[in-house]
Amino acid sequence: MKKNSLVSKLLMTFTLIIATCLVVIAIVLSVWFENYHFNQRKQQLDLQAALISKERINVYNGNSQLEDLSSVANYVSLSIGADIVVTDYRGVAISSSESKQSLLRTQIIDSKNVEDLKSGKSIEDRNGKNRAFGDSQYVYYKPIMYGDTFIGSIVMTTPLEQIKGQLKQVYTIIWVSILVALVISSIIIYYVCDRLLIIPLAKINTAAKRLAKGDIENRVYIRSKDEIGELADSFNTMAESLEEVEKNRREFISNVSHELRSPITSIKGFIAGILDGIIPLEKEKYYLGIAYEEIQRLTRLINDLLDLSAMEAGKLKLNVSEININEIIRHCTISLEQKIKEKRLKVDVVLEGQNLYVAGDRDRLIQVVNNLIDNAIKYCNENGNVKISTRSKGNKALISVYNDGATLTEKEKTYIWDRFYKSDKSRTNKVSTGLGLPIVRHILSLHGEDIWVENKTGDKGVIFTFSLKKV
Template sequence: MVKNSLFTKMVITYTIIISISLTIIAAFLSFWIQDYFIKNRKEQLSNQITIIEGLANEYIEGAIPYEELNGSMRFISGYINEDILLLDRNGYVYVITSNKFKGFIGKQLFVDQLDNLSQGMHFQTLNNYDNFDEKFYVLGEPIKGKDSKFNGAAIINISMSTLNKSLSNVFKIIWVSTVIAVIVSSIVIYYFIQKIIVNPISEMNVVARKIAAGDVNKRVVVQSHDEIGEFAESFNVMADSLEKVEQNRKEFLSNVSHELRSPITSIKGFIGGILDGVIPKEKEEYYLKIAYEEIQRLTRLINELLDLSAVESGKFKLQMRALDINEVVRLCILRNEARVKDKKLNVQVFFEEDELIAMADEDKIMQVITNLLDNAIKYADEGGLVTISCRSKGKKAFVSIFNEGPAIPEEDIKHIWDRFYKGDKSRTQKVSTGLGLSIVKKIIALFDEEIWVENKDNGVMFTFTLTLGKKA
């Protein structure tokens, strides 16, 4: 099957458009030149009428003989290259400048037009004389003597075959030029479409196939600043995104493998040591406790991976409703009361109002606040301060969670939402899976809200927004 390419379609389309356009122009020029040629020829012949009229009147008045009139008419006929007939006032032919019309001498012609000619009007018509195969363009002009007396008419016969021959040469030039213009235009269109459109698109097609095959480092060379250039730039942006996605995928698989391997290796080692009798009986409970903690860590990791997968795939539907965010904060603090006491933290809560009603999914907003509070507790200094504040401004609710502790380096702030990202080791603990903040970011994005982090003088503050609602 022959490939019906975009390039072929464009060349054919543009060639057809140009051909039609040039054909219309050529046809218009042909008709216009024909009309102009005839009008110009008529004006040239009309300029000789005055001379013809003067000679005819001199002959009628007896000032010159017939031979002189006939010779002068033949001279003028040769000059204008057309045949001249002179008619008297009754339409009888008395002078003919061409032998082919000699049979008309003494015959009456154009009787129907004599009345108009006698009133000073001229006439023009296409005429086919008897015994003539060709047509003649006839120009009739009245001959007037003294006191505007009608003395007859001068008939100039323009051979249509001669006229058409002259025009055909002009038409030939026009149509040959049109054909040449179409051919040249097609060649130019072929070249520019190939260079400007087809080649860049073909290059993008090749690069796209290589990217699809896994070579995500390939890029298109941007060679113009037009729409094709913008398309190429957008293609490269897409390729950059795909490369980043591929890199994130590889890092994700590497991180998951590492995070899963670590607790599994520990569990396997401890249980294997117990079964092999390497670990003393009195130490078995101690190592079983460590193995149990590793299992809990593994469970948290798998649960958070499932949560993250569910959020990213959009498998669950948000149940948005008006909630008292203050009450959600209270519940989250109560659930972490034991951890707060173990670390001897000072937790302070600031509510602007008794109730702060905002629109959210109850389970997901609970997960957001729990993860942020868990993060604050983990990284707060021993015996340090954790502050939670809820306030409203305009149509938004603002929830902030602060903990005293080491600041996040500026170069790490933009990466803290990434899965498994671990920058500052002072903020990295074994109990952390590296997925909590990523899940928080995804959930807040589903709410179509914002979240950000700031380094304060003596700690770190996370803040997110919710849209205010009305209590049901």
Template sequence: MSKHSIINKILFYFLSVTTIVFMLFSFLVYSFYKSSLINSAMDNLEVQSNIISDLAFEYINNSTAENSKYLWDYVEKLNKYSGVDLIISDTIGYVYLVSNSAHKNLLGKQINIDEKDVVTKTNAYDQDIQKKVYKFIKPLYNSNIYKGSITLMLDDGYISSKLHDIKITMIVLYVFLISIIGIIYYLLSRKILVKPIEIINNTAKRFASGDLCKRVSINSNDEIGELSNSFNYMAESLDKIDSNRREFLSNVSHELRTPLTTIIGFLSGILDGIISPENHIEKLTIVYDEVKRLSRLVNDLLDLNAIESGKFTLRPRIIELNSLIKYTVKNFEQEIEQNDIIMEVFFEQSSINVVADEDRLVQVLNNLIANAIKYCDHKKRINISTKIKNNKAMVNIFNTAKLLSEDEFNNIWIRFYKNDKSRTVRGSSGLGLSIVRNIISQFREDIWVENRVKEQGVSFIFTLQLSNLSN
């Protein structure tokens, strides 16, 4: 494909349409001009016939040299400027005078005069002259006595030559207009269309080579400007994705390296005899916990990948929400007691039936409750409540904690984001909240986080679809 194939294609289509329009316009102009030219010629023949008929009377009645000169002088001028020829015939149609030597063969011959008392206009092939002519035949009467007729003729070649002139004029005009329009269009297209596309194309090639910092600078309030803005938005998104990818790899490496270092260290110590036999159980227990942590990390990564790749299958059914929350909270009783946390559960209604995938909803509750326990502050209070609002079931999981900063609000759902920057909080993969948001999105519901200033804590709130069985 040539470098300027787009502009060439557009130019080709533009010139094709222009040519078709010009041809239609030319055809209409040509037809109108031809009709006007023929009508004008016939009208001229009629006017000239009135003048020549008077001279012809004088010539017929008194064929003197002077009368003949008047007639011939006028006819010669008429032929010179208008291309009109004269034929005079007698009462029975015999030709006795022609103005054009090309018609000498008609002298002494009888021509067809259909009606002697009618002025005749014709535009057809003439058998006598053997070509197409425009004729005006006028009978000559003197005191109601038929004296013969005059025939004024205009050769079709005269009309054709005039039409040929306008054809040439139109062709020259077409070539001139197409050339001017084509040049102007090409130059404008280069500036308005091709140059911006070249800029975008070159920037895209920079992106392909790994340079994601380049941006397109095109200031125009049209589709090209909109395209450049979309391109820059895409570039920023790709840059952010690339940054997230690098951060993700760094985070995964860190999350894997820490437990693996612990496992390798303790196992090496046991195998090398550095760790005494009486401490084997303690160290192997730590190794076991780190292996479970690695297993959770791998499972969370697999879950998140399945959700984000669209391979996440939901099996929705009707679930009694309050009972499921009670069941989930019981699984955390040991951790709640160990951390001296006050756990309170409030249900606005005794029973709320929702439509959801039970296993995935339990996963959401587990992650949010575990997060609440992990970040609960010294006041040690967690509240879980449910209610119905705007035809939706709403679940609110609140824990007393330090209020979230703006940065935490913006990044809390990002993979591996931890507001514990030093990563001293153990047992978390950093994927829980990201998985939670993706599952709720798969439910086609909403989840958000709020600072509760008055209660001095943070709430995670999400909605669920009510079933028809809800009260």
């Protein structure tokens, strides 16, 4: 166990708290027990003093001799292990147990105590420093009353050492049990901390280190529902998203390589054919034309990629101004006329008013509209219909691009926004990269706007709609 480890810190803290509590308990118990022990002694002395009192009264009445009193005192002294002296009303010793014979006829109670005793009160002195009895004595004074008359006192002394000797044993038991309790509780705390904290944390730590080294599939399995369990769950979620990111990165690289390789391969083929003379002279121009188209495609692909990465890195800044979206739509439709004619499409443009002014980046919105109309043309059946419309809704302008043709499945609806996603790979491979819609969506979200796609059920088709802020 390391000095700075969590478990040692916790163990120290808990042990300190428990130790403090236990010490307080021990002190309270000791004090309480000492009190209890002295009270027991006092009760015992009280009981025996009654016997002596009775004999003293007999002597007082002349029914007994002082010798009888002495023998009772002696007998009691032996049975309870205390020295006993009986005094008269002035505090002068008149009788005693054998051990205290030397005190007879001397004043053994000072006058202040005699006054107290006269009122019938007994006096307990737990640390008696009495000239007559010596230091460190437990001294108990008990008045002897005959009716209302104070006729003397009984003084009982026990060396404190004797009483404390019995207490010491109890103290030892108390402190030893507290020490044992402390050790046991520390061991329990250590194991509980270890099981609840240290082992799971170590698991997470190991997993994090492995993750840092690239083991992305690694997960932590902790079943507890507490904060540590939550931490493990968060760790797993993080690992999952890292795995997802890593998967995307790999896919992206392979997609990009693939998209770059096919035009380069064909360009290389044509040029090699021309250089080797395999392609006849009169066909050279034709193949150079195809190569030029491929290069244009490559340029577009690279531009798209640069755009996307700029947008994803948040580096693309919009140049927002007041623009006429109707004008942009007309402009894009005209620029795509060639393709429309090739597929013999019927294009319907239904615009709200002559002009519809919105806030946006002109070049970027041209890119959006171009991509959407290009898609509509590309995915429309021959002789099909395309409809482009604008309308206002509150402070928004809604722009829709519709084409008839195949509808999208639910899965496609979510994936078409992903980079390089192409649903019909064979049909569109030559002219698609699958970057159009992700770019469109990025541009619109930079504008703070949205784009969505719906299937038209009546005359089957797909309709893309996006919003812009009117000005």
